[in-house]
Amino acid sequence: MSRTFRLFIFYCTRAFENEAEFAEFPTAADPALEIHAVPMACSSMVKDLFLLKALEAGADAVTVWVCPEGACRHGEGNLRARKRVQRVQSLLDEIELDGRRLTFFHLAPGDRSSVMEILREISGALVRMGKNPAGIRKDRLEKTGSPQQNILKKPKTASKPNLDKGEPIHDRR
Amino acid sequence: MIVGEQKPIKEILKMTAPHHKLLVLGCGTCVETCFAGGEDEVAALASLLRLASRKDGRSLHIEEFTVERQCEDAFIAEAAEAVARNEAVLSLACGAGVQAVARRFPRFRVLPGVNTTFIGVLEHRGVFTEECSGCGDCQLAMFGGVCPFSRCAKKLLNGPCGGSRNGKCEVNADTDCAWHLIIERLTALGRLNELRTYVPPKNWQPSLSGGPRRLIREDHIL
Amino acid sequence: MKTEPASRLERLLSQGRFAVTAECGPPRGANGEVIRRKGALLKGAVDAVNVTDNQTAIVRMSSIAAAKHLLDSGIEPVMQMVTRDRNRIALQSDILGAYALGIRNILCLSGDHQCFGSQPDALNVFDIDSMNLIRTVRTMKEDGTDMSGHPLDEPPNMFIGAAANPFADPFEYRVLRLAKKIDAGADFIQTQCIYNLERFKKWMEMAAGEGLTEKVHILAGVTPLKSAGMAKYMARNVAGMDIPEAILNRMAGVPKENAAGEGIAICLETIAALREMPGVHGIHIMAIEWEEQVRPIVEQAGLLPRP
Numbered sequence: 001m002s003r004t005f006r007l008f009i010f011y012c013t014r015a016f017e018n019e020a021e022f023a024e025f026p027t028a029a030d031p032a033l034e035i036h037a038v039p040m041a042c043s044s045m046v047k048d049l050f051l052l053k054a055l056e057a058g059a060d061a062v063t064v065w066v067c068p069e070g071a072c073r074h075g076e077g078n079l080r081a082r083k084r085v086q087r088v089q090s091l092l093d094e095i096e097l098d099g100r101r102l103t104f105f106h107l108a109p110g111d112r113s114s115v116m117e118i119l120r121e122i123s124g125a126l127v128r129m130g131k132n133p134a135g136i137r138k139d140r141l142e143k144t145g146s147p148q149q150n151i152l153k154k155p156k157t158a159s160k161p162n163l164d165k166g167e168p169i170h171d172r173r
Numbered sequence: 174m175i176v177g178e179q180k181p182i183k184e185i186l187k188m189t190a191p192h193h194k195l196l197v198l199g200c201g202t203c204v205e206t207c208f209a210g211g212e213d214e215v216a217a218l219a220s221l222l223r224l225a226s227r228k229d230g231r232s233l234h235i236e237e238f239t240v241e242r243q244c245e246d247a248f249i250a251e252a253a254e255a256v257a258r259n260e261a262v263l264s265l266a267c268g269a270g271v272q273a274v275a276r277r278f279p280r281f282r283v284l285p286g287v288n289t290t291f292i293g294v295l296e297h298r299g300v301f302t303e304e305c306s307g308c309g310d311c312q313l314a315m316f317g318g319v320c321p322f323s324r325c326a327k328k329l330l331n332g333p334c335g336g337s338r339n340g341k342c343e344v345n346a347d348t349d350c351a352w353h354l355i356i357e358r359l360t361a362l363g364r365l366n367e368l369r370t371y372v373p374p375k376n377w378q379p380s381l382s383g384g385p386r387r388l389i390r391e392d393h394i395l
Numbered sequence: 396m397k398t399e400p401a402s403r404l405e406r407l408l409s410q411g412r413f414a415v416t417a418e419c420g421p422p423r424g425a426n427g428e429v430i431r432r433k434g435a436l437l438k439g440a441v442d443a444v445n446v447t448d449n450q451t452a453i454v455r456m457s458s459i460a461a462a463k464h465l466l467d468s469g470i471e472p473v474m475q476m477v478t479r480d481r482n483r484i485a486l487q488s489d490i491l492g493a494y495a496l497g498i499r500n501i502l503c504l505s506g507d508h509q510c511f512g513s514q515p516d517a518l519n520v521f522d523i524d525s526m527n528l529i530r531t532v533r534t535m536k537e538d539g540t541d542m543s544g545h546p547l548d549e550p551p552n553m554f555i556g557a558a559a560n561p562f563a564d565p566f567e568y569r570v571l572r573l574a575k576k577i578d579a580g581a582d583f584i585q586t587q588c589i590y591n592l593e594r595f596k597k598w599m600e601m602a603a604g605e606g607l608t609e610k611v612h613i614l615a616g617v618t619p620l621k622s623a624g625m626a627k628y629m630a631r632n633v634a635g636m637d638i639p640e641a642i643l644n645r646m647a648g649v650p651k652e653n654a655a656g657e658g659i660a661i662c663l664e665t666i667a668a669l670r671e672m673p674g675v676h677g678i679h680i681m682a683i684e685w686e687e688q689v690r691p692i693v694e695q696a697g698l699l700p701r702p
Binding site for chain 3: 326327328329330331332333334335336337338339340343344353356365368369371372373374375377
């Protein structure tokens with residue numbers, strides 16, 4: 001049986017340039033990775049909320065790819081990203097959702113072999129950890145518009161909104 | 174500002190466990206500045222609570238709402254409809270805000286999501302330090318602008334004790350010895366000899382020792 | 396108005412005799428026999444014995460009770476009182492009670508913070524500080540009133556002591572603090588244990604320069620080192636402790652079985668040097684849980700018999 005895991009990648013566009021590279025990852029392989037990529041102008045734009053929302057949206061794993069140490073064009077963006085990732089990892093451990101579902105890597109642009117290695121490592125880890133027990137049970141997320149809009153969009157449900165699924169109601173003051 | 178820290182998630186989960194419809198209520202003033210209970214923190218906490226409850230197969234509906242401050246009734250009132258839609262409120266305000274909300278909505282269970290700690294300042298990015306304990310009788314002029322009640326672990330008026338080491342307190346090597354700072358400050362001001370003056374015991378009546386305090390401004394009451 | 400010496404210790408010091416005091420800690424229990432046994436080791440070897448007050452914030456039998464046990468054994472106690480655990484009401488009450496039981500020497504301290512002890516979760520009192528406590532006892536003694544101004548039926552005539560640490564920082568400020576304690580009412584001082592004689596001598600000279608050695612009796616603290624490990628631990632972990640390299644090397648330089656002997660030898664050398672220093676009116680031997688060494692040390696220092 002072929003297993004598919006859902007992976008969200010938040011990446012700095014300077015660390016990793018071409019999303020098309022994901023197409024090269026063998027999706028027919030077992031396990032397969034359904035990848036949702038979210039580009040950012042700097043990895044410092046990653047907020048704890050985005051990582052958590054990705055998991056709510058059914059991500060089985062979330063990974064954050066940043067520029068190599070010392071190479072962030074904004075100085076400390078990758079350091080901030082690492083701190084936030086570390087915090088969310090420990091929060092996930094606290095709620096027993098396994099902080100290892102969230103990973104963090106430094107990447108230099110064009111380093112495709114590392115990308116492949118990272119994806120293989122994540123697949124392997126997912127086989128051990130299993131599916132995210134807290135994610136929404138949908139086969140595929142609808143892909144409309146850019147990946148950023150995708151992550152922030154509420155997943156479509158066939159029936160009326162089910163309050164038990166805990167849809168957030170934002171009311172900004 | 175008032176500084177606080179969000180409670181450990183395990184404690185929040187345990188506290189909110191009996192409820193299935195929860196309003197997470199944030200505050201946009203002090204707790205937002207110390208990253209404990211502002212709008213962003215409300216969103217992240219709500220997300221975490223949903224993940225935790227889904228993982229356990231528990232039904233939990235969360236509503237998110239943030240008001241300007243929870244220490245003034247006019248602002249709390251704006252949350253009335255949101256409160257009415259839920260069973261319980263997890264307030265991320267300081268202890269004063271939690272109590273004000275509970276007072277306003279006595280038929281709803283209001284739970285504290287933040288541990289309120291102290292009156293303090295932002296020392297540098299990410300670091301908040303306690304400065305004032307609200308003693309009700311400020312004597313900072315005597316101590317070169319460094320408070321020995323709040324910043325000396327022994328509340329010494331005629332300090333220092335013999336326990337400081339390299340200018341740090343015996344209780345915590347990261348904490349400056351307040352009396353060291355007082356001596357430095359008064360030396361810089363050319364007033365070190367003022368410390369020769371005996372300081373008598375503090376009158377604790379204006380502080381919490383006199384019971385919970387009230388401030389009444391007659392000139393503002395019609 | 397105080398007319399006659401409050402205690403044997405005061406009498407000896409006012410007669411210009413070189414005094415010797417020691418220390419003993421009450422037990423972590425309710426058995427008074429433990430303190431009596433320690434007292435028996437010290438009786439006749441020293442002029443007075445300090446009884447600590449929940450030292451290091453560890454719950455022990457109260458100093459007032461332990462002091463009474465010593466008194467009943469014929470030993471003069473110096474009751475230590477810290478401001479960490481009790482407010483001014485309780486402290487004044489205990490001063491009156493101690494006096495009523497026959498206790499005549501009191502050492503006023505702030506106390507180690509409770510984070511070091513057996514009850515770090517306790518509410519920290521520190522209603523008043525050691526300086527306020529010194530002044531309170533003096534007011535009771537000389538003015539015959541308590542802190543609220545209420546006249547006392549019998550003013551407790553106590554010999555008032557305070558602690559001083561010549562090695563704590565900031566060094567320059569220490570003499571100012573000593574002066575302040577004397578002004579507040581301290582009759583005698585017991586210092587932190589001394590290993591760095593040079594630094595202590597400097598402090599004594601600064602104190603003498605201010606005329607302080609005329610106004611107060613200074614008893615220099617000494618502690619015999621048991622082992623090289625103890626020396627290293629104290630040097631590294633105890634605030635306000637100054638143990639010079641030379642001493643650490645001496646302790647480390649002898650075989651383990653001779654370490655205690657070396658520690659006592661260093662102690663005796665220190666005592667001999669202190670006896671020569673002007674302004675030093677006695678020694679205070681702190682041999683915690685090693686009380687059996689006090690008599691031999693006093694004897695070898697040539698300070699027996701006690702007057």
